[in-house]
Amino acid sequence: MRHQRLAPAIALVGLVLAGCDSETSVKLDTPAQKASYGIGLNMGKSLVQEGMDDLDSKAVALGIEDAVGKQEQKVSDEELMKAFTALQERAEERIAKLNEEALAAGKKFLEDNAKRDGVKVTESGLQYEVVKQAEGAQPTVDDIVTVHYEGSLSDGTVFDSSIKRGEPIDLPVGGVIAGWVEGLQLMHVGEKYKLYIPSELAYGEQSPSPLIPANSVLVFDLELLGIKAQPQAGEGAPEAAGKK
Numbered sequence: 178m179r180h181q182r183l184a185p186a187i188a189l190v191g192l193v194l195a196g197c198d199s200e201t202s203v204k205l206d207t208p209a210q211k212a213s214y215g216i217g218l219n220m221g222k223s224l225v226q227e228g229m230d231d232l233d234s235k236a237v238a239l240g241i242e243d244a245v246g247k248q249e250q251k252v253s254d255e256e257l258m259k260a261f262t263a264l265q266e267r268a269e270e271r272i273a274k275l276n277e278e279a280l281a282a283g284k285k286f287l288e289d290n291a292k293r294d295g296v297k298v299t300e301s302g303l304q305y306e307v308v309k310q311a312e313g314a315q316p317t318v319d320d321i322v323t324v325h326y327e328g329s330l331s332d333g334t335v336f337d338s339s340i341k342r343g344e345p346i347d348l349p350v351g352g353v354i355a356g357w358v359e360g361l362q363l364m365h366v367g368e369k370y371k372l373y374i375p376s377e378l379a380y381g382e383q384s385p386s387p388l389i390p391a392n393s394v395l396v397f398d399l400e401l402l403g404i405k406a407q408p409q410a411g412e413g414a415p416e417a418a419g420k421k
Contacts, residue, residue: 222387276382276391283376283394286331290373303359304373313366314404318351321405322361327398331373336388345402354379356395364401372397 205214243250252260291298295306316322325345327338339346350361356374364370374395376382384391 272391279390279392280376283331283392286394287373287375296373299359299363301355301359301378302375303356303378305360305363306371307368308371308398309367309369309400311365311367313368313401315363315365316350316361316401316404318358318362320350321347322350322401323347323403323405324361325400325402329396330389331394331396334388336386340398347405354395357397357399360397360399361401364399366401366403369398369400372399 203210203214205211239251242248287302287304290296290304296304297306298304323345325339327335327340329335335341350358353361354374356372356378359378360370360372360374372395374397376392376394379393379395380389380391382391384393389395
């Protein structure tokens with residue numbers, strides 16, 4: 178169960194915090210000290226991401242001290258199990274609320290965006306603008322394409338950009354998120370589109386990284402640079418660049 182996996186994480190955070198009265202009492206000079214801080218930092222970020230940002234660090238430290246000092250535990254196992262369950266349920270409720278709010282905000286964004294001049298909406302709900310037209314070939318779902326892109330959230334926060342890296346990527350049209358699969362097949366080589374992808378055509382409730390919250394509408398500036406010849410039988414296809 179998830180609360181059983183939570184306990185070791187809390188313990189690691191407590192191990193870093195135990196005996197620390199203030200920031201100045203902790204030295205971060207040696208590799209071991211820095212690594213210890215890193216463990217606490219990463220665990221803390223993970224717990225916050227899961228909605229566990231209201232833990233009492235002093236109580237965590239007290240639990241560690243009692244365990245290390247072989248003192249009698251101050252809370253029974255039964256009470257601890259109930260507490261873990263309650264904490265997990267509360268965290269899940271908070272995350273569910275945030276997900277619902279994100280879904281509603283995304284729907285409102287798309288409704289407003291669809292009213293703008295130049296924005297087209299497909300049957301699936303994908304929205305796009307043609308930024309630059311061209312007369313090149315169009316890819317199919319079985320093709321490998323070369324693209325430049327920049328991905329952002331609906332508030333403009335950039336989470337990935339081959340443009341900033343200065344490195345276009347090759348990827349299989351059929352191996353990316355649904356919004357890209359559809360959008361790429363609308364494009365001609367040489368064209369630039371702006372895609373507005375509903376969450377259900379992107380990652381939905383599954384957040385692929387902390388940079389992309391669950392239920393996010395994704396906005397992509399996308400340029401189709403070319404279509405690569407399909408590999409011959411036995412040669413193997415290029416490795417996918419991942420779901421974009």
